[in-house]
Amino acid sequence: MADQSIPVTVLTGFLGSGKTTLLNRILTEQHGKRIAVIENEFGEIGIDQALVINADEEVFEMNNGCICCTVRGDLIRILGNLMKRRDKFDQVLVETTGMADPAPVAQTFFVDEEVQRHFRLDGIVTMVDAKHVALHLDDSDEAQQQVAFGDVLVLNKMDLVSPEEADALERRIRSMNAMAKLVRATNANVPIAEVLDVGGFDLKRAVEKKPTFLEPEYPFEWGAVFELPEGVSTLSLGEGTDETMQVVLVPVEGVAEPLKEGPERGVRLWTKGPSAVKPGGLVEPERSVNLDVSSGKPTTFQVRVPRAGRWMLLTEHGGDEYQVRLGKAATVAEKVYGGHEHDETVTSVGIHLEGEVDGKKLNAWLSKLLQEKGADIFRMKGIVSVKGEDRRFVFQGVHMLFDGRPDRPWGTQPRANDLVFIGRKLDRSALTEGFRRCLA
Amino acid sequence: MPGVSLLQKPGRRAHLLEAWRFVPSEYPRGVAFDRTGALLALGAADGQLVVLDAATGASRWETRLPDSVSTVAFSPADDRLAVACFDGRTRLYRSDGELLSTLPGAKGGWVEWVAWSKRGQLATAQGRGVRVWTADGQPVLETPPHESTISGVGFSPDGSRLLTSCYGAVRLFPLEAGVEARTLSWKSSLLSLTPSPDGKVIAVATQDNSVHFWRLASGKDSEMSGYPAKPTALAWSPDSKLLCTGGGADICGWRFVGRGPEGSEPLILRGHEQPITRLAYSRQGLLASGALDGDVLTWDPAADATPIGIAPLGDEPAELAFSPDGARLCGASARQVVLWEVTHAQATARALGRQPGGRAGGGASR
Numbered sequence: 001m002a003d004q005s006i007p008v009t010v011l012t013g014f015l016g017s018g019k020t021t022l023l024n025r026i027l028t029e030q031h032g033k034r035i036a037v038i039e040n041e042f043g044e045i046g047i048d049q050a051l052v053i054n055a056d057e058e059v060f061e062m063n064n065g066c067i068c069c070t071v072r073g074d075l076i077r078i079l080g081n082l083m084k085r086r087d088k089f090d091q092v093l094v095e096t097t098g099m100a101d102p103a104p105v106a107q108t109f110f111v112d113e114e115v116q117r118h119f120r121l122d123g124i125v126t127m128v129d130a131k132h133v134a135l136h137l138d139d140s141d142e143a144q145q146q147v148a149f150g151d152v153l154v155l156n157k158m159d160l161v162s163p164e165e166a167d168a169l170e171r172r173i174r175s176m177n178a179m180a181k182l183v184r185a186t187n188a189n190v191p192i193a194e195v196l197d198v199g200g201f202d203l204k205r206a207v208e209k210k211p212t213f214l215e216p217e218y219p220f221e222w223g224a225v226f227e228l229p230e231g232v233s234t235l236s237l238g239e240g241t242d243e244t245m246q247v248v249l250v251p252v253e254g255v256a257e258p259l260k261e262g263p264e265r266g267v268r269l270w271t272k273g274p275s276a277v278k279p280g281g282l283v284e285p286e287r288s289v290n291l292d293v294s295s296g297k298p299t300t301f302q303v304r305v306p307r308a309g310r311w312m313l314l315t316e317h318g319g320d321e322y323q324v325r326l327g328k329a330a331t332v333a334e335k336v337y338g339g340h341e342h343d344e345t346v347t348s349v350g351i352h353l354e355g356e357v358d359g360k361k362l363n364a365w366l367s368k369l370l371q372e373k374g375a376d377i378f379r380m381k382g383i384v385s386v387k388g389e390d391r392r393f394v395f396q397g398v399h400m401l402f403d404g405r406p407d408r409p410w411g412t413q414p415r416a417n418d419l420v421f422i423g424r425k426l427d428r429s430a431l432t433e434g435f436r437r438c439l440a
Numbered sequence: 441m442p443g444v445s446l447l448q449k450p451g452r453r454a455h456l457l458e459a460w461r462f463v464p465s466e467y468p469r470g471v472a473f474d475r476t477g478a479l480l481a482l483g484a485a486d487g488q489l490v491v492l493d494a495a496t497g498a499s500r501w502e503t504r505l506p507d508s509v510s511t512v513a514f515s516p517a518d519d520r521l522a523v524a525c526f527d528g529r530t531r532l533y534r535s536d537g538e539l540l541s542t543l544p545g546a547k548g549g550w551v552e553w554v555a556w557s558k559r560g561q562l563a564t565a566q567g568r569g570v571r572v573w574t575a576d577g578q579p580v581l582e583t584p585p586h587e588s589t590i591s592g593v594g595f596s597p598d599g600s601r602l603l604t605s606c607y608g609a610v611r612l613f614p615l616e617a618g619v620e621a622r623t624l625s626w627k628s629s630l631l632s633l634t635p636s637p638d639g640k641v642i643a644v645a646t647q648d649n650s651v652h653f654w655r656l657a658s659g660k661d662s663e664m665s666g667y668p669a670k671p672t673a674l675a676w677s678p679d680s681k682l683l684c685t686g687g688g689a690d691i692c693g694w695r696f697v698g699r700g701p702e703g704s705e706p707l708i709l710r711g712h713e714q715p716i717t718r719l720a721y722s723r724q725g726l727l728a729s730g731a732l733d734g735d736v737l738t739w740d741p742a743a744d745a746t747p748i749g750i751a752p753l754g755d756e757p758a759e760l761a762f763s764p765d766g767a768r769l770c771g772a773s774a775r776q777v778v779l780w781e782v783t784h785a786q787a788t789a790r791a792l793g794r795q796p797g798g799r800a801g802g803g804a805s806r
Contacts, residue, residue, distance in 0.1 A: 054548060054549075058588045058589060058607065060647075061627075062647065063627070063628055063646075063648040064648065073589070077589065077591075084485060084758065084774075085466065085508075086466050086467045086485070086774055087466070087485075112647070112670070113669040113715075114669075114670070114672070
């Protein structure tokens with residue numbers, strides 16, 4: 001039954017982000033496929049063979065005791081109508097309005113039996129206007145929700161931003177949604193395979209794709225390895241917008257992978273009460289310091305190391321942004337570690353735990369969590385190893401709605417638990433601790 | 441198919457004998473008998489409109505509309521046929537095929553529902569608005585836009601009021617002087633509109649897997665919840681005493697007798713193996729039900745909670761309709777339209793091979 005169900009792709013994104021361009025591209029390139037388009041904005045679709053249905057978004061609450069459970073009534077009605085044909089469609093595309101919250105669309109596929117019988121939500125594709133999205137993300141809940149809900153985030157209009165801006169945007173978006181696939185595009189020229197048949201809500205495929213959150217998250221943005229002589233070197237920082245810049249210097253001489261191990265050493269020292277250093281002051285290695293850069297002008301400091309060799313400097317803000325230089329030679333290697341220039345209210349929390357969980361405890365924890373925090377949890381996915389159960393248990397959720405079932409057996413693979421939450425005001429340590437308590 | 445074991449009980453039977461079948465060129469979007477029961481109109485998703493001889497299945501006339509038909513309805517007052525179309529228009533035909541008039545619609549969107557009153561007035565619903573017309577296609581009334589898309593339209597039995605449903609409310613619009621407008625509110629997505637034949641109760645199905653109804657005299661309403669899925673089929677017995685509802689594999693009948701159905705146990709009609717998608721009541725009190733697996737069962741709910749007839753439609757019923765005399769039942773699925781003659785019989789214990797003291801016959805086991 002599930003195999004015959006018609007895939008539905010939801011296209012979301014702010015006005016001007018390129019939704020209609022992508023839609024037209026799909027319609028042109030998927031030539032021969034029968035596609036129905038449900039549109040909520042009067043776009044300019046120039047393709048004759050597709051059935052285009054215009055509908056007003058009719059969002060309403062379900063009376064199931066869950067305040068955030070809203071669905072799209074128009075979608076239920078139109079999908080019901082599309083079923084009453086012998087000549088079925090191969091694909092349905094739903095284009096939302098620019099200001100739409102994607103939750104009601106996703107929830108429609110969880111709550112309506114009739115819709116579930118004939119359709120499956122394949123994925124939410126969010127078009128992001130690379131040039132203007134920063135503005136939208138700063139002051140629009142809808143923009144944040146659209147990024148948070150996306151299975152595929154298309155960073156469109158890349159021709160309008162510099163490579164540095166593009167990297168920064170990607171880091172920011174990634175910190176909000178660790179599960180999505182990021183695709184860069186210009187003029188919405190995305191390979192169609194990247195946006196259709198994504199399996200974003202397919203529990204079986206949730207297992208295949210590991211989210212990228214497993215990369216550790218560091219409190220610093222940038223790190224670079226320098227070759228330093230014994231004694232004092234000059235550290236110079238260009239103009240910046242911040243009052244202080246926290247840094248730490250760690251030895252990485254003889255270390256096989258300094259870009260991996262350096263941050264591991266640095267992160268342990270980072271939070272241990274950074275001491276303040278005035279311009280021209282002395283920076284000692286393996287001690288976290290707060291450099292005074294409040295003058296707004298280029299500032300220099302002295303760095304003293306006890307022995308010659310490779311040292312790694314980790315900085316709170318982007319090293320490229322501050323034109324950080326240390327000593328006379330160029331950097332040996334450098335890396336960007338996540339973006340923290342924005343304190344996002346929407347974030348992803350990934351939890352990886354070895355071992356087995358107690359099914360009852362997990363159930364109780366999740367029910368309580370969704371009841372209390374469901375409004376702030378946009379999406380959730382998990383693969384867990386339940387004690388006494390040979391098979392993986394996979395689940396996913398949208399706000400308070402939850403869908404889970406046993407999947408294929410673990411076999412010889414090591415049993416472990418992976419959970420991802422994407423939401424607003426998520427408390428990483430509380431979530432991790434709560435899940436840890438479910439261990440058998 | 442559960443047929444054999446279901447019909448092992450002595451009692452009344454309403455067998456369905458297939459008279460003919462017809463294969464429309466696309467998915468059937470509405471079947472309707474005319475008031476004499478001699479004609480059957482059928483509209484399809486590719487615009488096919490055909491009027492068949494109900495006795496033989498022979499085509500009387502046929503035409504093609506520019507877009508999908510959404511529903512068809514014969515007037516109870518005369519021989520007019522209303523056909524709603526995805527092109528936003530409603531066409532009125534005489535039963536011999538002559539096009540009488542084409543009723544214009546608003547721009548964009550299709551006509552989803554039509555309904556005739558006993559007086560011969562016609563209501564058409566398109567998007568958020570409803571229009572009422574005379575039998576000759578003259579406009580009578582246009583409602584203001586509703587807050588969401590119209591999900592059902594009808595008339596009070598005496599034709600004095602237009603009834604509409606949408607998200608959050610059922611509305612009653614006066615069609616004659618001295619009748620007041622009313623709004624019956626319930627904060628939920630209302631999916632259908634089914635007034636009782638005596639006009640005293642209006643029942644609706646909701647997206648919240650419930651059936652809601654209002655008693656017009658007192659204005660009191662009740663919510664019947666607990667359905668496993670949204671109840672997509674509702675049908676009133678002709679005496680208005682039983683409201684049968686689908687939503688699961690069992691038919692749940694709410695008895696409007698005494699103080700009921702509030703506080704009383706519903707009548708449960710058990711026989712289907714799959715969720716019920718269509719229900720139809722004949723004017724003579726015979727109930728027909730169709731389930732996802734294509735099984736069609738007949739029932740005499742007033743006498744018996746087990747089915748009294750069975751027939752296969754093949755796959756999910758899209759439409760189910762009795763002829764006015766109750767002698768014919770039409771079932772339509774994605775692939776075909778089947779017409780059954782309803783044959784009444786009395787099954788005795790002897791006929792079933794289960795006479796007292798004897799051996800169980802056939803495949804029956806004890």
